[in-house]
Each structure stands twice: as structure tokens, then as C-alpha cells.
Amino acid sequence: MNMCIAYALLVTILSAWFPVGAVEPIAVITAVSNPLNTLSFDALGLIYLRKSQMDMEGNRWVPLNLPVNDPLRRSFSLALFSMLPEEQDDYWNIQYFNGISPPKVMASEEAILRFVASTPGSIGYVGKQKVDGRVKMLLLITSPPPK
Amino acid sequence: MRVFTLFNLLVAALSMVLIPITAVANEVDGGYRLGTGYSVGETGLRVGGYASTQINVPRSAPWSFEVSDLSLFLTWDNGSRLHFFSELEAGELLSAGSHQSLGVQNAQFDFERFYLDSLVNNNLTVRLGKFLTPVGEWNLIHAAPLVWTTFRPVATQNLFSTHASGLMLHGSVNVVNRQFEYSVYGDVTDNIDPHRSKNSFDNALGAHLRYFLNDTLQIGASAADFVLHDLQSTRYYLAGLDVAWSYKKFELSSELVYRTSDHANIPSTGQGFVQSVAPISQHWFIVGRYEFFEQIQNKTGQVGLLGLAYRPLPPIIWKLDYQLGSHNETLAPDGFSASFAILF
Structure with missing residues (x-):
């Protein structure tokens, strides 16, 4: 119980000390060829939960993540789900039982940029500063929206 | 010139070695990881499963031990609109008890699930094959690593076939x-059930609806004929919440089911x-649990359960239950x- 309280306190203090949006805006990106120009926050959440599987063109969405310990991944997860990646383990265990895999994990933001640029239907996120002409930005996450 | 050629050869050799490493390093979740199975390259195939073992010590019956489940998942999803999933289960693979030495005499094999999903659009998927009957939540996630107790509530399996x-x-x-999630299903034939389940449907028509009221609360309703x-x-006619x-x-x-019949x-x-x-604590x-169950040939049963679970890692769980009723x-x-x- 003490560990649990200490953990909750730590998360609260860290969240207050390093506000997610204040660190770096997160750009949600897709291939330039994708006809979609914007994406809602809720739609993005469904894509990353693998509940929304197809884009407007009928291509399967291929959501991409950074490794669990990457600060940008943690900020993205907190902003989108109000949860750290490891707090979603139960959800992904159930999905695994149903034959559904979590988003692919790429090694770096550059790897995400390269994959998104060359793969229709793929969607990922990088720091806003990293966005270049190879990809199209769908959404900019500057702070966690109210839940 | 000779040095240049050697340098070129060295660069070429290094490139041949390093380029595949770089390519692999771009995606970090290929191969095997506990709890997500083994991904076979870029084929879209994933192999995994779960295993469970249990010891039962009933108050008025002999004790027993069994490797209760060894299930193998095979998933194929290459990014197209088709998605295949199968679960081959070996039940009671190893068993022993106060009147029986350790052996495989009770082992049984069964295709728990075997189906092809075809994604029509973002709101509709067509599934053909053998699948878990969508009545309530427990039956859909009944695997030992995903539930909190070794004992399964009677209401989650007693009044209907757990598979269709x-x-x-x-x-x-x-x-x-x-x-708002929905499932509508029809069971008309055993021909696509690779191994007929116990207490299976002869024919069935049913539906399950689930609505997410917010991020923490969901409600569902089931109906079947x-x-x-x-x-x-x-x-039989069944309704559930x-x-x-x-x-x-x-x-x-909580789950409730009510079944009536034309007999x-x-x-x-x-x-x-x-x-x-x-x-x-973090892992404990x-x-x-309280459950009740009306029975055809007995009075209404009631059971209270107290359990302790230890989850050191998300795919692993140890459980100890005591129930009395x-x-x-x-x-x-x-x-x-x-x-x-364990999910593996």
C-alpha cells in the first residue's frame, strides 16, 4: 500500500513538475499521400487502441509507437489516455488473447518518419521540430486535453 | 589504388553487415516478447499462447492437480482486410490426484477458436468460424492469465454454450x-467446428451490445435463442446484463443471466x-466475489469467494482462492x- 501511495505521489509530482505540453509539442504525422488533413483527438485514441482499423482510403491504419521508456512516448500516452504505457498492459493482454497486436514500436523518431513516409496508412508521432516534408502533420498535441 | 580498393571492400563489407542491423533496429518489437508472442518476420504471422496449472483442494472431495490449459495462438494479419486467428488448446495435459498418479490420461485437445475476420469497413467486421459466445464479459476473456480467480463463476458458462x-x-x-460495440451471431452447423465442443449449440442466434459510458464504466446486454x-x-431463450x-x-x-425455455x-x-x-500493493x-445460481435439480446455490492474486509482471499471475457456499x-x-x- 505504501509503495502504491509513493508511486501515485511520484507520478503527481512529476506531472506537475514536467507538464506534458510544456516539454515539447507532439506532432501526429501520416504519409503525404494520405487524403486526411486533420484528425480528432478521439479518433487518434481509437486508432492507437486498434479499435479503429481503417483510414478513409480503406487502408489499414498502422499506428507506430516509440519505446516504452522514451519520454515522448510517455508524454503521448499521458496526453492521449491519461495513462502511462505500462498502465495499459491489462488492455493489451486482452487484445493479445483476441489476436490483436499493439502498435508497432519503432526505435527512434527518425525511424517513425521514414516508416510513415513510405507506408500508406501508417501514423506516428514525433516532436514538432522533427516534422519535415516527407510527412504530413494531422494533429499537434500541445497539452493534455481535459478528460 | 590498392589501399583504396581495400577501403572500398571494407566499406562494402561493413555496409552488408550493418545495413540489416539498422533495418532491424528501426522496429524494436520484432521477434519474441513475453506476453505478446513470437512475430515471424514480416509474414504477419504471430505465435503465442498461455499456460496455466492449478491445485484444487475441495472440502469434501480428494485433492487434484492439473496443467489445466496449454493454449497455442496462431494469428495472421499482414495488414490486409483479412485476419485469421486460431487457438488450439490442450486441456488437463498433466493431471494427478489423491487417487491418481501423475499422467496424461485425462489430456484432451480442442480448437477453442478458429476463425477468419474480414474487415468490411471501420464499423463492421464479418467473422466466419468458431468463436467464443458473446454472453457477458467473462466468457470472452476467460483465459487464466486474464482473470482474477481460479474458480470461474457459474453464471459465465452454465446456461449456454461457451462457443459458437x-x-x-x-x-x-x-x-x-x-x-458502442455490437456482436450479432448465428450458429447453424458443426461442420466448421474442427472439434465439437462439449455442450455445444445445435443452432443459435444471439447478440451482445456494449456501451462505454465513460473511460471507466461499461455496460453490456446479451440475448440468445x-x-x-x-x-x-x-x-432456450437467454437474456443477460x-x-x-x-x-x-x-x-x-457483475454479470447476470436469465434463461427460460419452451419446455x-x-x-x-x-x-x-x-x-x-x-x-x-503494486503487485498484490x-x-x-458473491455469486448465486438457480439450478434445475437443486435449490439455489450461493457462494462467497475470497482470493489473493500476485502479479509480478503483466503476463504472469499467481492466485489463491477460497470459496464457501x-x-x-x-x-x-x-x-x-x-x-x-502465464501468457507467452
Whole structure:
């Protein structure tokens, strides 16, 4: 119980000390060829939960993540789900039982940029500063929206 | 010139070695990882499964030990609109008891699930094959590593077939900014069931609906009209409700089912449970459950359960349960049960 309280306190203090949006805006990106120009926050959440599987063109969405310990991944997860990646383990265990895999994990933001640029239907996120002409930005996450 | 050529050769050799490493390093979750299975390159194939073992010590019956499940998942999803999934299960692979030495005499093999999903659009998927019957929540996630108790509530399996073979339409739509999930299924033939299950449907038509009221609360409703294979052409009608709330690591869930029939000698039957889970530290959880079950040839059974669960890693769980009740000898006898389960 003490560990649990200490953990909750730590998360609260860290969240207050390093506000997610204040660190770096997160750009949600897709291939330039994708006809979609914007994406809602809720739609993005469904894509990353693998509940929304197809884009407007009928291509399967291929959501991409950074490794669990990457600060940008943690900020993205907190902003989108109000949860750290490891707090979603139960959800992904159930999905695994149903034959559904979590988003692919790429090694770096550059790897995400390269994959998104060359793969229709793929969607990922990088720091806003990293966005270049190879990809199209769908959404900019500057702070966690109210839940 | 010779040095240049050697340098070029060295660069070429290094490139041949390093380029594949760089390519692999771009994606870090290829290969095997505990709890997510083994991904076979870029084929779209994934192999995994789960295993569980348990010791039962009923109060008024001999003890028993069994490797209760060894399930193998095979998934194929290459990014197209088709998706295949199968689960081959070996039940009671190894068993022993106070009157039986350790052996494989009770082992049985069964295709728990075997289906092809075809994604029509974002709101509709067509499933053909053998699948878990969508009545309530527990039956859909019944695997030992995913549930908190070794003992399974009677209401989650007693009044209907836990599997159906046929066609299912399922998906989700957005209703008032919240997700509404549906499953509608029909079971008309055993021909696509690779190994007929016990107590299977002869034919069935049913549906399950689930609505997410917010991020922590979901409610569901089930309905089914069916004939069971082993019972002579009696038609049953089933209705069910389920609710699940979870916040952080706290959980509260309940399922109720009510079954009636067109046969005058078979009384209507209601069963249900309510279960709570609370963390007592980061990896330890305490579980409490109350269940009741009307029975055709006995008075209404009631059972209370107290359980302890230790989850050192998300895919691994150790459990210890004790349950005690009345009129429960046949379906949920008093006693202890301890188990270990792992998703691999």
C-alpha cells in the first residue's frame, strides 16, 4: 500500500513538475499521400487502441509507437489516455488473447518518419521540430486535453 | 589504388553487415516478447499462447492437480482486410490426484477458436468460424492469465454454450461521443467446428451490445435463442446484463443471466455474480466475489469467494482462492484452489 501511495505521489509530482505540453509539442504525422488533413483527438485514441482499423482510403491504419521508456512516448500516452504505457498492459493482454497486436514500436523518431513516409496508412508521432516534408502533420498535441 | 580498393571492400563489407542491423533496429518489437508472442518476420504471422496449472483442494472431495490449459495462438494479419486467428488448446495435459498418479490420461485437445475476420469497413467486421459466445464479459476473456480467480463463476458458462460456430457480424460505432460495440451471431452447423465442443449449440442466434459510458464504466446486454446439442430439441431463450467499472487498479464487475425455455418441465433459471478487486500493493490484489445460481435439480446455490492474486509482471499471475457456499456441491464446491498462469 505504501509503495502504491509513493508511486501515485511520484507520478503527481512529476506531472506537475514536467507538464506534458510544456516539454515539447507532439506532432501526429501520416504519409503525404494520405487524403486526411486533420484528425480528432478521439479518433487518434481509437486508432492507437486498434479499435479503429481503417483510414478513409480503406487502408489499414498502422499506428507506430516509440519505446516504452522514451519520454515522448510517455508524454503521448499521458496526453492521449491519461495513462502511462505500462498502465495499459491489462488492455493489451486482452487484445493479445483476441489476436490483436499493439502498435508497432519503432526505435527512434527518425525511424517513425521514414516508416510513415513510405507506408500508406501508417501514423506516428514525433516532436514538432522533427516534422519535415516527407510527412504530413494531422494533429499537434500541445497539452493534455481535459478528460 | 590498392589501399583504396581495400577501403572500398571494407566499406562494402561493413555496409552488408550493418545495413540489416539498422533495418532491424528501426522496429524494436520484432521477434519474441513475453506476453505478446513470437512475430515471424514480416509474414504477419504471430505465435503465442498461455499456460496455466492449478491445485484444487475441495472440502469434501480428494485433492487434484492439473496443467489445466496449454493454449497455442496462431494469428495472421499482414495488414490486409483479412485476419485469421486460431487457438488450439490442450486441456488437463498433466493431471494427478489423491487417487491418481501423475499422467496424461485425462489430456484432451480442442480448437477453442478458429476463425477468419474480414474487415468490411471501420464499423463492421464479418467473422466466419468458431468463436467464443458473446454472453457477458467473462466468457470472452476467460483465459487464466486474464482473470482474477481460479474458480470461474457459474453464471459465465452454465446456461449456454461457451462457443459458437458460424457467422458473426461485429464492430463498433460512435454514439453520443462514446463507443458502442455490437456482436450479432448465428450458429447453424458443426461442420466448421474442427472439434465439437462439449455442450455445444445445435443452432443459435444471439447478440451482445456494449456501451462505454465513460473511460471507466461499461455496460453490456446479451440475448440468445438456441438449442443445445445434447438436449433434445428444447429451445432456450437467454437474456443477460453485464457491467464493469475500473479505475486505476480497482475493479468492480457483475454479470447476470436469465434463461427460460419452451419446455414445460424445465424451469426458468437465473444466475449471476458480483466481483470486486482492490490492490494491496503494486503487485498484490485482493478479490471478493458473491455469486448465486438457480439450478434445475437443486435449490439455489450461493457462494462467497475470497482470493489473493500476485502479479509480478503483466503476463504472469499467481492466485489463491477460497470459496464457501450453500447448495453448491455440484457446480462450485467449497474449498481452496491455487494456480499459476502465464501468457507467452
